[in-house]
Amino acid sequence: MFRVSVNRLVSFLMIFVCFFMIILSVKLFGSTNSPRFLYIERKAEIDNVNRQNNILTESSNKQSNLQLDEKDKIKKIQSILGLPSNFIHHANQLPGKQLEGIQEIINDYLGTNDIPAEKTLNNIMKLLFINNSRVVEPSSNLTTQKIQEHSAEIRVLSINKLLERPPPNPPKIQRVKPNDLPYIRDDSYKPSQCPNSYTQKAAHSSWLRERYIPNVKMFLSKEDVNVFSTYHKLSHYGLPFGFARENRTLIAEVLNHPNYKSTSAYGTLSNKQCTRCAVIGCGGVLKGSGKGPEIDAHDHVFRVNRALTKGHLANDVGKRTSFYTFFPESDYSREIEDTETVDFFYAMFKSYDTAFSRNILNEIPPPLYKSSHRDPWQPPMPKVKVEQLRILHPDFLRYAFTHYLDAKSARPTTGALVVFLAMHLCDEVNIYGFGYDKRFTLHYYDTGFVEHTDAMMSAHDVDNERVLWRKLHEEGLITLFNRTSLHLFKHRHVSINTCTCLYRHMYTSIWTHVHVYIDTCTRLYRHMYTFI
Known part of the structure; x- marks a missing residue:
């Protein structure tokens, strides 16, 4: 219990x-x-x-930054850009006038085509000193590079807004051959009214008729990158025939640049009904030819590569230059005598060439070129008036390569491109210094005799081009200047190779029959005298 x-x-x-x-x-x-x-x-x-x-x-x-008075704005811009206190002609100008001066400096780079002028200064100021992370260190002098670096950031933002977005399910890039896709046409094409135009020539030449596309687009415009369907079509091929593997924003920056004028050249060369054009190559066949006055008598003169015309060379190749075509490695624009009146045609063959063109339009030195095939190279600054620069359309290069050169070799020579440009811009085309001939030195400006080597032409099929020039000449589509008597050989059924063979084997009977001696052939071979 x-x-x-x-x-x-x-x-x-x-x-x-x-x-x-x-x-x-x-x-x-x-x-x-x-x-x-x-x-x-x-x-x-x-x-x-x-x-x-x-x-x-x-x-x-933010409010204090946005409400800065004009003097404070000027002080901040001076500090950030390194502007001296007297960067305007008169330091005692009113603050409003000094701000106008800054606006002009910025507009010199940006222009006012794409960005409204009243917004440009505000964008630059906001980029420069409201966002502290992007403020640059002050310097003692105003440098164009600083304005360009910061302005470029604004342009990239605005450019990306211009690019049309791809559809939800964009078509895939297919592997195609060079001639598979249609060629982009120029909507602003204006046919020539000349009775002897190439359109009329095509009507009488079946060979040209099956190749000639009169309104193929020759020069790039911003629509080629801004419009997705066009850009997608060009993305099937790599440079020089398309934009595959290239930076679309960089290309858009070039083609939307306010300094780039992408207007069509069709029907703009001359007020004359029929336009005569001369295309001048660098071939040694011109050395001692005395064709300078004849060349200068044309309405327009096209030149490529090292187009020397100074001094005694003018007697052989003329002085005038209307159009000059180049790419980074072939740029000798500094040696052209009068660049103020010259239109420049630029060809892009590789990725670096796009960045090179951007710097041309920005009027700053070209970027350093790095390649596994050569040592780093700093190209010189081209002497180009940017308002007169046009960039060759990849489809035009593809068209010339497939329709006339049978898609042989890696790409056409710049000389070949210029001949076809002239055939689309002019009504009569005469070409000089084309068709490599081992009897002559390589270039007309050589001081000694320079022999041709296959290594020099590894990217091109010069034999194919030489045959093409003769074919165009025989069809009456161009006139090919040559230092041999084509009509004599044609009538006698004797080729230039026969001349060499006769010289080597001492067959004299045929030469005696046409009253030409071996001694004459020897002088032709060694001293480049005219055969006729």
Whole structure:
């Protein structure tokens, strides 16, 4: 009986202790007034206050930046761009006039075609000093490069907005042959009214008729990169025939640049009904030819590569230059006598050439060229008037390569491209200095005799081009200047190779029959005298 009472007493005691522990724990940890909860609440209040203060401070800073007076704006721009205190002609000009001067400096680079003038200064200022992460270190002098670097960032943002986005499921790029896809046409094409135009020639020449596309697009415009369907078509081929693997934004930066004039050249060369053009190559066949006055008598003169015309060379190749075609490695624009009146045609054969063209339009030195095939190379600054620069369309290069050169070799020569440009821009084309001939030195400006080597022409099929020039000449589509008597050989069924063979084997009877002696052939071979 006693034992049962003790057990019950112990049970009641344990229940009481547990109940007491529960009450104590609630008192200690359940109250929001405990030190722990007071600390957490206090910290949350402090963080909230700090956050509000930061928002107010940031808002205040932005407001103060946006509400800077004109003098403070000028001081900030001077510090960031390194403008001297007297960068305007008169340092004591009113702040408004100085801001106008800054606007003119910026507009010299950006232009006002794509970005409204009233927004340009605000964008530059916002980029330069409202966003502190992009502030540049001050310098002692104003440098064009600083303005260009910061302005370029704005242009990239605006250019990306110009690019049409691809559809949700864009068509895949298929592997195609050079002649598989249709060629882009120029909507602004204007046919020539000359009765002897190439359109009329094609009507009488079946050979030309099956090759000639009169309205193929010759020069790039911003639509070729901004419009997705056009860009997608050009993305099937790599340079020089398309934009595959190229940076679309970089190409858009070039073609949307305010300095780039992408107007069509069709029907703009001359007010004359029929236009005569001369295309001048660098072949040694011109050396001592005395064809300079004849060349200059044409309405327009096309030149390529190292187009030297100074001094005594003018008597052989003329002085005038209307159009000059080049790419980075072939740029000799500094040697052209009068670049103010010259239109420049630029060909892009590789990725570097796109960046090169961008720098031309920005009027800054070309970028360093790095390649596994050669040492790093810094091209000189081209002497090009940027407003007169046009970039050859990849489809035009593909058209010339497939329709006339049968897609042989890696690509056509720049000389071949210029001949076909002239055939699309002119009504009569005469070419000089074309068709490599081992009897003559390599170039007309060589001081000594330079022999032809296959290594020099590894990217081109010069034999194929030589045959092409003769074919165009025989079809009456061009006139090919040559220092041998083509009509004599044609009537006598004797080729130039026969002349060489006769000279080597001393077959004199045929030469005697046509009253031409071996001595004459020798002088022709060694001294490049005219055969006729």
